[in-house]
Amino acid sequence: MTETGFGSHSPEGTVAEIRASVTAGRRSPRDIVDHSFARAAQVRAGADGLNAILWSDIAVAHNEAAALEPRLNGPDAPLLAGVPIVVKDNIATVGSPTTCGSRILAGYHSPFEATAVSRLRDAGAIAVGKTNLDEFAMGSSTEFSAFGRTKHPLDPRLVPGGSSGGSAAAVAAGITPAALGSETGGSVRQPAAFCGIVGVKPTYGRVSRYGLVAFASSLDQIGVFGAHVDDAAAVLQAIAGRDGLDATSSDAPVPDYGEYPPTLRGLVIGKPREYFPHQLDPRIADLCERALDRCRELGAAVREVSLPHTELAIPVYYIVAPAEASSNLARFDGVRYGLRVTDHGLRGMYEATRSSGFGPEVTRRILLGTYVLSAGYYDAYYAKAMRARTLIATDFDEVFRSGVDVLFTPTTPTTAFAAGSRTDPYQMYLSDIFTVTANLAGIPALSLPIGRIDGLPVGGQLLAPHFAEQRLLGVARLLEHSLGAEAHR
Amino acid sequence: MSVRETVESPRAADSVASGAFEMVVGLEVHVQLLTRTKAFCRCATDFGAPPNTNVCPVCLGLPGALPVLNEHVVDLALRAAIALDCEIHPVSIFARKNYFYPDLPKGYQISQYDRPLATAGRLTTDATGETAASTVRITRVHIEEDAGKSVHDRFAGVSAIDLNRAGVPLIEIVSEPDIRSAAAAGAYLRALKQLLEYLEVSDVNMEEGSLRVDANVSARPVGASTLGTKTELKNLNSFSAVERALDAEFARQCALLGAGQRVMQQTLLWDAGSAAVRPARSKEESHDYRYFPDPDLPPLLVDRARIKRVRNDLPELPAARKARYRETFGLGAYDADVLTAERSLGSYFEEVARAHRDSKTAANWVMGEVRAALNARRLEIDRFPVRPADVAELLDLVASGTLSGTAAKRVFALMAETGDRASQIAAREGLAQVRDDAALREWIEQVIAEHEPEATRCARGERKLLGVLVGFVMKKSKGRADPKRVNQLLAERLGV
Numbered sequence: 001m002t003e004t005g006f007g008s009h010s011p012e013g014t015v016a017e018i019r020a021s022v023t024a025g026r027r028s029p030r031d032i033v034d035h036s037f038a039r040a041a042q043v044r045a046g047a048d049g050l051n052a053i054l055w056s057d058i059a060v061a062h063n064e065a066a067a068l069e070p071r072l073n074g075p076d077a078p079l080l081a082g083v084p085i086v087v088k089d090n091i092a093t094v095g096s097p098t099t100c101g102s103r104i105l106a107g108y109h110s111p112f113e114a115t116a117v118s119r120l121r122d123a124g125a126i127a128v129g130k131t132n133l134d135e136f137a138m139g140s141s142t143e144f145s146a147f148g149r150t151k152h153p154l155d156p157r158l159v160p161g162g163s164s165g166g167s168a169a170a171v172a173a174g175i176t177p178a179a180l181g182s183e184t185g186g187s188v189r190q191p192a193a194f195c196g197i198v199g200v201k202p203t204y205g206r207v208s209r210y211g212l213v214a215f216a217s218s219l220d221q222i223g224v225f226g227a228h229v230d231d232a233a234a235v236l237q238a239i240a241g242r243d244g245l246d247a248t249s250s251d252a253p254v255p256d257y258g259e260y261p262p263t264l265r266g267l268v269i270g271k272p273r274e275y276f277p278h279q280l281d282p283r284i285a286d287l288c289e290r291a292l293d294r295c296r297e298l299g300a301a302v303r304e305v306s307l308p309h310t311e312l313a314i315p316v317y318y319i320v321a322p323a324e325a326s327s328n329l330a331r332f333d334g335v336r337y338g339l340r341v342t343d344h345g346l347r348g349m350y351e352a353t354r355s356s357g358f359g360p361e362v363t364r365r366i367l368l369g370t371y372v373l374s375a376g377y378y379d380a381y382y383a384k385a386m387r388a389r390t391l392i393a394t395d396f397d398e399v400f401r402s403g404v405d406v407l408f409t410p411t412t413p414t415t416a417f418a419a420g421s422r423t424d425p426y427q428m429y430l431s432d433i434f435t436v437t438a439n440l441a442g443i444p445a446l447s448l449p450i451g452r453i454d455g456l457p458v459g460g461q462l463l464a465p466h467f468a469e470q471r472l473l474g475v476a477r478l479l480e481h482s483l484g485a486e487a488h489r
Numbered sequence: 490m491s492v493r494e495t496v497e498s499p500r501a502a503d504s505v506a507s508g509a510f511e512m513v514v515g516l517e518v519h520v521q522l523l524t525r526t527k528a529f530c531r532c533a534t535d536f537g538a539p540p541n542t543n544v545c546p547v548c549l550g551l552p553g554a555l556p557v558l559n560e561h562v563v564d565l566a567l568r569a570a571i572a573l574d575c576e577i578h579p580v581s582i583f584a585r586k587n588y589f590y591p592d593l594p595k596g597y598q599i600s601q602y603d604r605p606l607a608t609a610g611r612l613t614t615d616a617t618g619e620t621a622a623s624t625v626r627i628t629r630v631h632i633e634e635d636a637g638k639s640v641h642d643r644f645a646g647v648s649a650i651d652l653n654r655a656g657v658p659l660i661e662i663v664s665e666p667d668i669r670s671a672a673a674a675g676a677y678l679r680a681l682k683q684l685l686e687y688l689e690v691s692d693v694n695m696e697e698g699s700l701r702v703d704a705n706v707s708a709r710p711v712g713a714s715t716l717g718t719k720t721e722l723k724n725l726n727s728f729s730a731v732e733r734a735l736d737a738e739f740a741r742q743c744a745l746l747g748a749g750q751r752v753m754q755q756t757l758l759w760d761a762g763s764a765a766v767r768p769a770r771s772k773e774e775s776h777d778y779r780y781f782p783d784p785d786l787p788p789l790l791v792d793r794a795r796i797k798r799v800r801n802d803l804p805e806l807p808a809a810r811k812a813r814y815r816e817t818f819g820l821g822a823y824d825a826d827v828l829t830a831e832r833s834l835g836s837y838f839e840e841v842a843r844a845h846r847d848s849k850t851a852a853n854w855v856m857g858e859v860r861a862a863l864n865a866r867r868l869e870i871d872r873f874p875v876r877p878a879d880v881a882e883l884l885d886l887v888a889s890g891t892l893s894g895t896a897a898k899r900v901f902a903l904m905a906e907t908g909d910r911a912s913q914i915a916a917r918e919g920l921a922q923v924r925d926d927a928a929l930r931e932w933i934e935q936v937i938a939e940h941e942p943e944a945t946r947c948a949r950g951e952r953k954l955l956g957v958l959v960g961f962v963m964k965k966s967k968g969r970a971d972p973k974r975v976n977q978l979l980a981e982r983l984g985v
Contacts, residue, residue, distance in 0.1 A: 110546075210555050217785050247785060248785065336594060370779065373779035
């Protein structure tokens, strides 16, 4: 397959290149929009093809591009001037639907916009589309969308990963250089790894959740995709920082994510043994070793470490996340907005609306979450899971306190798998095994391409202490440069 | 239409005197806080706005909206908790109380559960005619948000939802089961209402729903130390409803127990019309609320400095004000009690007393005429057209002799009716006292002419007739003559 347009092989495709050409007047924002739509048509990004993009409207995008023109003059052109972006459809936008990939919100238009999207617009970005996802971000393959599954850009028989599969596929297919996704247990990093692009899950509280439709509020965080580390860094720069509309957002200062050191000299990279089990695909282990060698060449020391409570992560996650989801999704009741199916009385309306509005995975998690919060089960499940969650977070704290600066692991245990191949929910849940820990601990993490197996991308994961995104992006950048084209071979 | 259920009641013949049992009551009081904006968004809280106008993405529970705590809510809740002598917790946790109801937009209510703002307080009530002074322990004070309002009788065949109230801040004040009679429950509620009004924490208006009461009641043999099975009484729309419902439910429980039957733990609704309780539908009571900490809200941290600041800013409380009224205004205990029962009445009195100076007269007028006028008109004092300065002016006119006591009452009635000032009314109605000697002498001559025998006898030394003649003059003047001056002039005229 040939790769053209935005992305790794485009001559003028990175965020920095677009900004430079637009602010220099070489290209107009409208040109950029047209290019993006042409690429989407070429790769058939809509329902007749990849099904990565659920909504796009060139007239709306042209209007946004026109509105941007006056802001491009002068020395202080915004950071993302003219950069086209796609947004996962569980993030509220004005002027386009916000469906969460669910029948229960089909056609729903939010009257307000997510803080992250407003900040992107303020920074000069143009939202050109809303992307497909597993319903309410619950899934790891983007097969559980009410609007059909998203296909992998390299092989339509495969899944792109999930739940932010639409955004990942759009960036990988070169439609936009960057995208917004959301993470609860790996929903940005896992599809980034499957699709061969960069995905960043910021520290919990780094990016406002206002306007992100909640799945599991204590784990959710808006994340970014980029064709390259720099693309993701620029988008994160624009959206990070305290928001008065999200009480869990942090007022920790936002450093310049464009700054990074020339080498990794003095840096200690931890290699946690729990993430390299003996049954790990040796080809993935080899690619990780190659990446670590590059880090050594750049001056880093690699130290084997242990995060002993890692094995608790999947069970803990699948108690905490469904518990919060069961409460967060209670508002979809047919009373005020979204789907309403009438039946006998109030209870009948609730049951008919929710039974036909939610798909099987969402229903499964609501039932699971309701159960673990029930009287008599709370202590055995939720309370215990929260204690175990603390142990997982403490593991990271201790490793980072022991002098380790970042951790390196594989992002996923496999490459992209075939659609329909994981019918057992638990098998599906295991594809998040290396990513959920960062969400449970609230720390930032990043996935970047480190090579391919049988033509399919493999992601390497970097994890850092709370609010150390700058360090994370710096290491990723140097590794990306060092790997060069090997990252995609 | 569902079949109307009734609660079990033994046949009358089985019932025994309730004298063998003791009533045990604990009260849960929900109080709407006097904030300008809602607990977790910036929507206005004003009562009576058109339906669904004080709403936003947050209180509508729109997808993606998040709550942010209004810090003024914490200050008001702290004020109440401190005044109730509670232990304030440096860390408290907001929790979600999950249940489905159309007027609950998020499908959960933000409340506090196992880590409330404050615990272990107390409220002391004074002795009244019916009840002795007593102290009721406060279990907890916590912050929560209100739900919206369902309107079932407005539109045929459908229910309407008004979400103006959704997200309005409340505190719930839960008492220990320390209350032993309906009258004591009433005394507790009146003391609590008085305290909250003084604190300016709430407007404590039961009709507008800013104060709501649920009661837990059980009966046990006198002398027993364990608690009996309780029932929860809801739909109590006034303090007297609370008292009547407690008495009715206690009698029902006593009859059951006396007949050897068991009390079933359940939620009961008070029906004021039939003066009886009926069970709430089982759906309304069998909730498993699945409480868990709300991940959208960080733990609420209250440091010592904040507690100190709130404590220092506490307004004067009823006991202190009572003492001050006795000391500064020289009032007796009864007058001080009456005037401090409601903060607004006391403040009204103080303004009158400061402007008029004779505080005893001011007290008598406020307790007498002013309260009577409010009762007759069913008015809250802040909506009474006669302002304290107007009353003071009226009392000044009496003190200066311009108005007689009788005329003053007439003037006050007209002031309450028209809102006009005392001097205006006195002039318009010709009620000002006549002290002009020429006018008085004219009436005196007429009276002497009309009552010559009495005048002659008085002039000859029957001094007691002087008062009778003064009365005739007063009558002739329609009460306007200055009686002291009439007395003097008449005595001179008759040479006595």
